[in-house]
Amino acid sequence: MRWELSKLFTNWRKAVTVFLLPAVLMMCALNLFPVLINYLTTGSFVRRSILVLDAPESFVEYTEGEGKSVSYTYEFASMDDYDREELDAELLKGRLIVIFSPDDFDKAVRYFFHQVSNGIEGAEPEAEINVLYDNGNVAMAARALQFETDVTDNYTDSLQNSIQQEYGESWGDIFLTDDFNPVTDIVKNRSAANEAASRVIPGIVVLLLYYCVYSLSCDMFAAERDRGFFNKLLLTPLEPRTIFLGKALAINVISIISALTTFCILFFSSWLNRSNDAMSLLPFGMLLTPSEILMFLLIIPPTAFFMTALCIKIVFSLEKMQDILVNLQFPLILLLAEFFLQMIRPVGAFAIEYIFPIHGSICALRDVFAGEIRPVSGILGAAADIIIGTMLILDVLKNSEGKDTYASSHTRKQKIQRRQARR
DSSP states (O other), X not given: OHHHHHHHHTOHHHHHHHHTHHHHHHHHHHHHHHHHHHHHHHSOSSOOOEEEESOOHHHHHHHHTXXXXXXXXXXXXXXXXXXXXXXXXXXHTTXXXXXXXXXSHHHHHHHHHHHHHTTOTTOOOOOEEEEEOOTTOHHHHHXXXXXXXXXXXXXXXHHHHHHHGGGHHHHOOOOOOOTTSHHHHHHHHHHHHHHHHHHHHHHHHHHHHHHHHHHHHIIIIIIHHHTXXXXXXXTSSSOHHHHHHHXXXXXXXXXXXXXXXXXXXXXXXXXXXXXXXXXXXXXXXXXXXXXXXXXXXXXXXXXXXXXXXXXXXXXXXXXXXXXXXXXXXXXXXXXXXXXXXXXXXXXXXXXGGGGSTTHHHHHHHHHHHTTOXXXXXXXXXXXXXXXXXXXXXXHHHHHHTTSGGGOOHHHHHHHHHHHHHHO
């Protein structure tokens, strides 16, 4: 095992290929996804500013103060500056349009609170905020929904709080948060970010984990056996079983480190995503609690162990290198399909799903990021991976005992000595 690890870590190009390259490429793909969607739907790589018509003074102050964000830029104008055709053209270009009505929006809001404070029954607010978007554009529909959540809801709450301060005796104390405190942003964004991450990260981590195990299995077992180097290792004083298990353990160690590296890169990718685009697969603010991190660390090793056992079983069940590669690549296709299915799956996993290797791990990881940790389900899935993986490895060792590939080094040395004696 130490020998295999030293071969990898002493070759920096190979180490980068195993540990960093897949995760970095996946991170780039995730960050380019919203840009590509924006281009396909609006014809532009850049997000267009939001057109705000007849904005009240309170909204302008809000966007310049507590509502200031790198996620949105605004263009303020009057309703008289645009006719209906020009507004329709802006919508078709993929632009959000926000219209405040009536003209004196702030005065209408204050009048409504005045009616309520004086106990006038049946008082209804006349102030309205209308967000217009192209209904046939999925990306713009998602962006409008995000704008409503991030801006209009928070703006109306802020406006209500500022007006309520004038009626302190009637409305009670106002709860304020410290916007300078970074914990405020963390708590605000974590829920939405982790929900999105629960659909994306489990599939990515498991997919790249298998890719690492598959690559190492091809290199340490299939390729070495194909070029005859594996048989030379059997001539060393080490027992064949020791060589076999040492290589398998090295694959596990390397693949687990690779999976943790992938998670760290995706974690930082989430926190670097300050634009927080509605179509981002990893929104800003993903964060795991200590218990969720612990559960994540408990799920990965059994999954890597089963994948290693599966790849070794495939390698030593076939003879031709071409057949081995095809059969090792087939699970990659299944995992890719699993990744897309998890993205659109509306509900969590059923209890029976956790006993299926790899799929159960993905479901357990989804629970971790969704904040719905189920220790029993995680333990059940880990136990299934370990038991089935152990059975596969024992089966390979058992079936190979009578083959020349796994003949003991002592027997092989005796054969060489007999051949030399005959000569």
